[in-house]
Amino acid sequence: MxxxxxxxxxxxxxxxxxxxxxxxxxxxxxxxxxxxxxxxxxxxxxxxxxxxxxxxxxxxxxxxxxxxxxxxxxxxxxxxxxxxxxxxVPEKKVVKNRLHIDVHGGDGTPEALEALTVRLESLGAERLKLVDQGPAGRWWVMRDPEGNEFCAA
Known part of the structure; x- marks a missing residue:
C-alpha cells in the first residue's frame, strides 16, 4: 500500500x-x-x-x-x-533548492507559458531564466517570494 x-x-x-x-x-x-x-x-x-x-x-x-x-x-x-x-526556520535560504515544484498550466504553447508566468509574477514570483529544449520542452525557472526556485511550464 x-x-x-x-x-x-x-x-x-x-x-x-x-x-x-x-x-x-x-x-x-x-x-x-x-x-x-x-x-x-x-x-x-x-x-x-x-x-x-x-x-x-x-x-x-x-x-x-x-x-x-x-x-x-x-x-x-x-x-x-x-x-x-x-x-x-530562523535562517534565510542561501543555496539552490535540492527539490522544487514544477507548475504546469495551459496547453504548452508559448502564449500559455507567457500567461502562466505573468500570472505567477503578479503573485510575487520572479523570472530567472528561460530554458528552451526545443521539442523536449520550454519553461521558465522562477523564484517564489522567499527565493525558492521553481519551474513554470
Whole structure:
C-alpha cells in the first residue's frame, strides 16, 4: 500500500508563502481556526503559539495549503491528500533548492507559458531564466517570494 505524504518547505514567513503557493497552484490555505479555538479554550495552547493572519487565527510558525478537491479534517483544516506545509526556520535560504515544484498550466504553447508566468509574477514570483529544449520542452525557472526556485511550464 502506498504511503501518504506532504511536502514541507522551510521558510521565514509561512503565512506569506502559503498565500503565494495557494494562489499559484489554485489550492486552499488550510484554516485551523476551529482547532485553535478549541485548544485555547481548553488551556492547551499558549498565546505565543498563535498568530492573527488574514482575518483568522493560525499556528505560529506553520501554515499549509491543500488541493481543493481532496478530503480534509473539518476541525483542524488539515488536508488528507495533496498538501504542502510551510514551516518557519530562523535562517534565510542561501543555496539552490535540492527539490522544487514544477507548475504546469495551459496547453504548452508559448502564449500559455507567457500567461502562466505573468500570472505567477503578479503573485510575487520572479523570472530567472528561460530554458528552451526545443521539442523536449520550454519553461521558465522562477523564484517564489522567499527565493525558492521553481519551474513554470
Amino acid at each position: 502506498a504511503l501518504n505524504w506532504k511536502l514541507v518547505i522551510d521558510c521565514r514567513e509561512p503565512n506569506v508563502l502559503a498565500e503565494f503557493w495557494a494562489a499559484a497552484l489554485e489550492y486552499l490555505v488550510e484554516d485551523p481556526s476551529a482547532l485553535i479555538t478549541q485548544l485555547r479554550t481548553a488551556g492547551q495552547l499558549p498565546d505565543a503559539a498563535v498568530v492573527d493572519y488574514g482575518g483568522g487565527q493560525r499556528f505560529a510558525g506553520l501554515a499549509a495549503i491543500r488541493h481543493p478537491e481532496d478530503p480534509f479534517n473539518e476541525l483542524s483544516g488539515v488536508g488528507q491528500g495533496r498538501r504542502i506545509l510551510f514551516q518557519e
